[in-house]
Amino acid sequence: MKKEKEISRKDALQKMGHYGKYAALTALSTYIFLNPKKAQASSPPTNVGDGF
Amino acid sequence: MITKEIESKSIVWLQNANQYIVVEKITAKITIRLSNGASVENITRELKKELEIPFEKAKELVMDIQKNIVNPNQKKKESSPHKKTFKKPESFPYVKFYKINSIIFKVEFTNEFELSLIHPKFAHLEINDSSKIDFHFQVFTNNEKTFLVVDNKLIDSWSREVIHYFQGKFSMKIVESIYQKTEDDWMGVFHASAINHKENSILILGDSGNGKSTSLALLQANGFHCIADDFVPVDNKASVHSFPAGISIKRNSLDVLSPFYPELKNSAEFHYKRFNKIVRYLPPKDIDYTKSFPCKALIFIKYNKDLEFTLNPISNSIAFEGLVPDSWISSIPENVTLFLDWFSSLPCYQLTYSNNEKMISAVEKIFEHDA
Numbered sequence: 001m002k003k004e005k006e007i008s009r010k011d012a013l014q015k016m017g018h019y020g021k022y023a024a025l026t027a028l029s030t031y032i033f034l035n036p037k038k039a040q041a042s043s044p045p046t047n048v049g050d051g052f
Numbered sequence: 053m054i055t056k057e058i059e060s061k062s063i064v065w066l067q068n069a070n071q072y073i074v075v076e077k078i079t080a081k082i083t084i085r086l087s088n089g090a091s092v093e094n095i096t097r098e099l100k101k102e103l104e105i106p107f108e109k110a111k112e113l114v115m116d117i118q119k120n121i122v123n124p125n126q127k128k129k130e131s132s133p134h135k136k137t138f139k140k141p142e143s144f145p146y147v148k149f150y151k152i153n154s155i156i157f158k159v160e161f162t163n164e165f166e167l168s169l170i171h172p173k174f175a176h177l178e179i180n181d182s183s184k185i186d187f188h189f190q191v192f193t194n195n196e197k198t199f200l201v202v203d204n205k206l207i208d209s210w211s212r213e214v215i216h217y218f219q220g221k222f223s224m225k226i227v228e229s230i231y232q233k234t235e236d237d238w239m240g241v242f243h244a245s246a247i248n249h250k251e252n253s254i255l256i257l258g259d260s261g262n263g264k265s266t267s268l269a270l271l272q273a274n275g276f277h278c279i280a281d282d283f284v285p286v287d288n289k290a291s292v293h294s295f296p297a298g299i300s301i302k303r304n305s306l307d308v309l310s311p312f313y314p315e316l317k318n319s320a321e322f323h324y325k326r327f328n329k330i331v332r333y334l335p336p337k338d339i340d341y342t343k344s345f346p347c348k349a350l351i352f353i354k355y356n357k358d359l360e361f362t363l364n365p366i367s368n369s370i371a372f373e374g375l376v377p378d379s380w381i382s383s384i385p386e387n388v389t390l391f392l393d394w395f396s397s398l399p400c401y402q403l404t405y406s407n408n409e410k411m412i413s414a415v416e417k418i419f420e421h422d423a
Contacts, residue, residue, distance in 0.1 A: 021103070021104075021105060024103070025103075025105065025109065025113060027076050028075075028076050028078055028079050028113055029079070029113055029116050029117070030075070030076075031073050031074070031075050031079070031120060031121060032073060032074040032075070032373060033071055033072075033073050034071065034072040034073070034074065034372070034373060034376040034377055035070075035071055035072075035376075035377060036070065036072070036240075036376050036377065036379050036380060036381040037377075037378070037379060037380045038070075038380075039217050039220060039221060039380060040217075040220035040221055040223065040224040040241045040283070040380045041216045041217050041219070041220035041243070041380065042216045042217075042219035042220050042223065042282065042283065043216065043243065043260055043282050043300075
């Protein structure tokens with residue numbers, strides 16, 4: 001019984017390692033592109049009703 | 053390319069695209085190496101070793117960075133120069149004179165629409181006719197485009213859809229004139245409100261309708277000094293400068309602000325049908341155009357009567373995502389470096405409030421807080 005548990009734990013650790021690496025690779029290929037305004041602008045003319 | 057590490061991420065500025073990307077630090081390093089001519093194979097081998105991943109996985113990642121980041125930035129985007137043909141009117145029916153410090157601006161318009169885009173926020177600066185004129189602005193319409201000429205030099209023209217860029221350029225030309233600085237001398241212009249307390253300033257940011265201007269007016273009524281509303285120019289020494297426009301107050305804020313500013317009840321109301329905005333303008337008090345201020349912090353603000361007060365530091369990389377798309381930032385490399393250095397050292401906060409006193413107290417504490 002003990003041997004079965006140890007193997008299961010080892011498998012679990014290996015699986016976590018794979019998921020961890022997968023998550024790391026995903027993060028490395030995640031890029032957030034941000035575009036500043038091309039020129040100075042006043043408040044954008046979006047419809048915000050009366051707002052606050 | 054310019055890169056800056058901020059917390060656990062890197063920010064990379066792509067010069068030709070004038071674009072910022074927020075990425076993992078390893079991704080930024082690969083990007084820089086690829087743009088400096090390092091081979092995909094070499095980088096892949098090193099990445100494989102560092103991350104202990106299969107060669108193919110590493111190569112896939114490097115190729116992805118090449119394709120999505122490096123390649124699009126190879127070529128500078130050429131703006132297609134188009135010849136602007138226009139005919140300047142012989143006369144301008146609407147003429148206004150504005151005095152900012154001791155500087156006199158003569159501004160001419162051809163119709164009420166053009167006047168409505170500019171005059172209301174500067175009305176408190178209007179003076180009678182002046183024989184001494186320091187700067188001459190002319191606004192006119194040709195072929196459904198609005199033109200701006202300053203001291204007989206054409207600046208640009210704009211269609212109705214992008215008329216807020218006309219307003220922005222007008223404001224920028226005012227700023228350049230007051231401070232005798234060209235556009236290259238500025239780090240950026242931020243869509244924010246700015247206040248000053250003692251020798252420092254704070255920028256208040258947030259989406260339209262979140263309460264930037266109303267918060268500014270409340271703070272001004274409680275001992276802080278207004279530097280700017282909606283348009284905050286910061287120069288290439290990272291100094292926050294005053295902008296002379298009135299503070300725009302929406303109708304919903306009148307009840308909150310009237311006790312502090314009884315004059316608001318009788319002040320002129322401007323209905324911008326196109327933008328579905330009804331605003332009044334509150335003159336800023338005691339602006340000193342000879343002074344500019346270092347920035348102590350950025351506060352992303354939101355007023356909501358149903359929410360409890362919260363004040364939390366936010367990560368600079370998250371704040372960066374909120375700041376950049378709403379800002380004009382100089383695309384001169386030295387100014388970009390300055391911007392990234394300046395921003396990386398700024399504490400950033402998210403402030404949500406329904407109670408005005410708590411908001412004011414929180415802002416005071418941020419000013420008092422030693423970095």
